[in-house]
Amino acid sequence: MNEMLAIALLIGASACFAMAEIGIAASRKIKLRVLVGEGSHKAQDVLDLQQNPGAFFAMIQIALNAISILGGIIGEEALTPYVKEGLGLVYQGPALDQISFALSFFCITALFILFADLLPKRIAVNLPEVTAVRLVTPMRWVTYAVMPLVMLFNGITNAVLRLLKLPTEREEQVTTEDIVAMMDAGAEDGSLQQQEYELIGNVFDLDTALISGVMTPRDQIVYFDLDESVELISQKVVDHPHNDFLVCDGSLEKIRGSVESKMILQQVLKGEMSGLSALSFSKEVLYLPETLTLAEGLNAFKTATQPFAVVVNEYATVVGLVTVKDMLSGFMGQLITHEDDQLIIQRDEHSWLMDGMTPISDVMRTLDIDEFPERGQYETVAGFMIHQLKRLPRKTDSCLYEGYKFEVLDLEGVRVEQLLVTRLNG
Template sequence: MSELTGLVLTVVLLGANAFFVGAEFALISARRTVVEPKALAGSWAARVTLGAMENVSMMMAGAQLGITICSLALGWISEPAIAHLLEVPFAAIGVPEALLHPVAFAIALSLVTYLHVVFGEMVPKNIALAGPERMAVVLGPVLVGVVTVLRPLLWLLNGVANTILRLLRVEPKDEVASVFTRDEVAALVEESRQGGLLEANDERLLLGALTFEERSVAGVVIPLAEVTVLPAGTTPAQAETVAAGGFSRFPVLDVFGEPAGYVHIKDLLELDARVRDAPIDPLLIRRLPEIGREVPLRRALALMQHSGAHLGLVLGPEGRAEGIVTLEDVLEELVGQIRDDSRRLRVR
């Protein structure tokens, strides 16, 4: 083989090695949420790339086989070709014949190794990581073609590798996981805010939503002793007097002193003057949904939405009424402070 042919093959092998490295890192790093919309929009390359991402084990086997073949070929073809080229100038400057080939081969080996590491590994890896989705769509279909041609061999190699993994009690994965835990998403949100991609208010909303599931009604319950209530027999006129303090919804007690429901002051303002001094009509008393103290806030929100109630009766472990929870307080745990006419029933 001539030295020129060896040099041309060196460039080809470095390019092939770079392709396999770039395709491998691109498919591993690409986010499905970015590639999938392109596939739905009709992109053939994106559809093929999605298939590759769903069969990543076989794709990685193909990429690794390609990298291995290119590396071995570089050692077999490129190093001797470059060494032969170096022997001519070394002989001209008087390098002893006994040292001529060893010195030329050592330098050729170092040069090929450098080119392989830099141009065959590091450069394509960094390019792929800089834009994984774009590179995956470009390189993925080509790698799929290579894997299709070599499938029988890759099936054997991949099967052996998966068997070894199972012996080590490691379950092989065919698809790259693209899901995150709640803590990981929270860390991403914080990093995005620190990087200037999110406003502080947006960060607070997102973090509030992420931690909403972890919090219970116990953190927002208002003890009954701190709630302004209307005793049994309260008239609309008396309720309006109490409402002058700025609140619009009040729990109503039954004859036993237990919360029986709640009234909205707007329902009383529309009453005829003849009934303003009579006890509040039971039909105007709205139902208080019962919510356990340790119930998650998400469940409490769903219960209040289903019943259409803005207040809920919080029950302790023994089923006794312990306090009141407001829809506003539950929502504040999710979106931050809210101000309206029913804000906090604490008066006493």
């Protein structure tokens, strides 16, 4: 009975070491840091062990090998007599001792494999942080107890790693790919909502998407001329209810400032509106190059007092106008976009209507396309059509890409107004 109790204790000890090994190795640093923030000192101990795991793994291997050897010795002596006695009831041949030993060895090995290896490791894999936090303290005590052996084997291991020019410490960096993988896993199991998934994914586009992809293009900018009549100004305010308007002297190349629509409305209601020249409109205008990313554009607005910015190209020609809302809509999408202003409308399961100014990143996400050809040459789906056709598109022009048909439905002048995208293999 003493020997059987010793075997049970060895199996239990081996199970603890196996769980600690897997638990500490598999614990996620992000989850552990959350636990540390909640006040768990043991979670910090696990992080420290992960940073310098050499001594810990040396201790684990010493302990597991010692337990395996002891288990084999004790188990063979404990079980062989009983196995031999039971087997002797049906067999008394010359190979009785060898068969009894083999059966007892198999039984002990099976017990260790099942209860000291497979089951504890499965538990640790399923609950790595919980396992690691609970076992880290006793594991550190054992490490201190066998420190001379740990230092010997760990030192030899480090010397071999350096000889092979391999790292001796664990280096873990959370990359964009890691975050995307966690997002995909969260979306699949339902812990991450669809809107949250899309919003986090869009944030990664801030450093790649350009403000030219979300700006109001030049031909759609509504501005006031200094010489315009009161009636024409009032009509523009009614037809285009924006908060602010540019004030120009003849064309967009001669911007003189900006004016708030409420200031014009106040003058009209008082009957004192005689023209823009009589108004004290703002002379300050924020200019941004079209090559800025969304992240850089948002940073520019942090210190600016203007509600919008004029976007210019390398030749200082005005190419568009952008607001903070435009840039936010570039990565927040439908969360802040009114249904009537959506750039992508799904008609049915296999077709979509798209505005020509839809950012190509939104098209990729909607159609689940990983990449577009020479993406750096354009920012919108209209630009993609021009790139593919090698000319300005005409109505009904189309191209095929990644199993989708992109067809021009409507033009305004030479600008692509709307496209129909159809999945061909649907």
